[in-house]
Amino acid sequence: MGSIYHSIAESIEMEEEMGQYTPSTWAVTAFIFSIIIIAISFFTKRLLGFLRKDLNGSFSSNKKVTVIFILGGPGSGKSTQSENIVKHFGYTHLSAGDLLRDEVASGSKNGTLIQKIMKEGKLVPSEITVRLLHRAMEESKSDKFLIDGFPRDEENRTTFENIMGIAPAFVLFLDCSEVVMKKRLLSRDQGREDDNINTIMKRFKVFKECTLPVIEYYSSIGKVHEIDAGKPAEDVFNDIKRVFSLHGVKAT
Numbered sequence: 001m002g003s004i005y006h007s008i009a010e011s012i013e014m015e016e017e018m019g020q021y022t023p024s025t026w027a028v029t030a031f032i033f034s035i036i037i038i039a040i041s042f043f044t045k046r047l048l049g050f051l052r053k054d055l056n057g058s059f060s061s062n063k064k065v066t067v068i069f070i071l072g073g074p075g076s077g078k079s080t081q082s083e084n085i086v087k088h089f090g091y092t093h094l095s096a097g098d099l100l101r102d103e104v105a106s107g108s109k110n111g112t113l114i115q116k117i118m119k120e121g122k123l124v125p126s127e128i129t130v131r132l133l134h135r136a137m138e139e140s141k142s143d144k145f146l147i148d149g150f151p152r153d154e155e156n157r158t159t160f161e162n163i164m165g166i167a168p169a170f171v172l173f174l175d176c177s178e179v180v181m182k183k184r185l186l187s188r189d190q191g192r193e194d195d196n197i198n199t200i201m202k203r204f205k206v207f208k209e210c211t212l213p214v215i216e217y218y219s220s221i222g223k224v225h226e227i228d229a230g231k232p233a234e235d236v237f238n239d240i241k242r243v244f245s246l247h248g249v250k251a252t
């Protein structure tokens with residue numbers, strides 16, 4: 001490449017000196033520079049493709065999957081209702097929080113970082129969560145997924161949609177007051193490190209600041225079904241069943 005530059009420069013110099021810097025010289029120069037730019041863009045694309053594959057792998061099965069997101073504040077009843085949905089409609093439940101807790105328990109290299117972030121009620125980097133979801137979806141034989149507690153911020157959402165190339169069929173939003181959620185979390189009694197009043201308040205703040213905008217986004221494109229989650233669990237599920245039937249999903 002260096003010698004091409006060199007000879008072009010030399011020929012331009014010579015022709016300039018001789019007063020013969022002709023349109024054909026410009027055409028050759030432009031042609032060679034276009035080749036260089038095409039080559040650079042080709043290799044950049046290859047590199048980006050490689051990095052992307054390295055990050056998540058491709059969704060190799062190419063199977064067509066249906067995804068539903070279930071969102072709501074901490075303690076709004078996402079796990080409780082997910083269990084009902086699985087039993088009734090046969091969806092495969094993927095809880096982002098459970099996948100992260102499993103990752104911590106497995107002693108993986110990211111485990112300590114994930115544990116620290118969760119204990120502070122903050123959000124784990126999107127790449128980590130999306131990679132775990134991706135792996136779980138690849139490993140599953142199912143083609144219908146109920147993803148619980150994700151995406152929790154706009155970056156989670158765009159990372160998932162860009163890398164997986166999947167948008168949700170619809171989004172369930174379990175709407176519940178903080179007073180009720182706080183009461184439920186403090187009596188959840190699952191030994192979770194983040195179910196203490198200090199972390200709970202931080203999780204509420206993250207929900208309001210980061211997750212509500214995601215719900216607003218999906219709402220703006222007509223994908224959100226808001227459910228009053230302050231009611232008894234059975235009543236909440238009856239409302240959820242109505243949403244599924246609206247989408248033509250039948251009980252299994």
Ligand SMILES: Nc1ncnc2c1ncn2[C@@H]1O[C@H](COP(=O)(O)OP(=O)(O)O)[C@@H](O)[C@H]1O
Pocket residue numbers: 072073074075076077078079080081184185187188189229230231232233234236
């Ligand atoms: N509708 C409800 N009414 C009363 N308690 C509920 C209701 N839904 C869930 N719970 C209880 O509240 C706690 C938090 O519910 P959970 O499903 O774990 O919430 P999330 O997954 O949104 O954090 C659990 O102990 C659960 O049994």
Ligand SMILES: O=c1ccn([C@@H]2O[C@H](COP(=O)(O)OP(=O)(O)O)[C@@H](O)[C@H]2O)c(=O)[nH]1
Pocket residue numbers: 072073074075078096097098100117118119121122123124125129148149150151152156194203
């Ligand atoms: O996509 C996710 C889901 C969960 N979390 C972390 O996991 C914690 C627990 O989330 P989970 O959905 O299990 O419980 P919830 O807070 O809704 O009760 C959150 O506070 C976050 O720290 C995260 O970072 N990204």
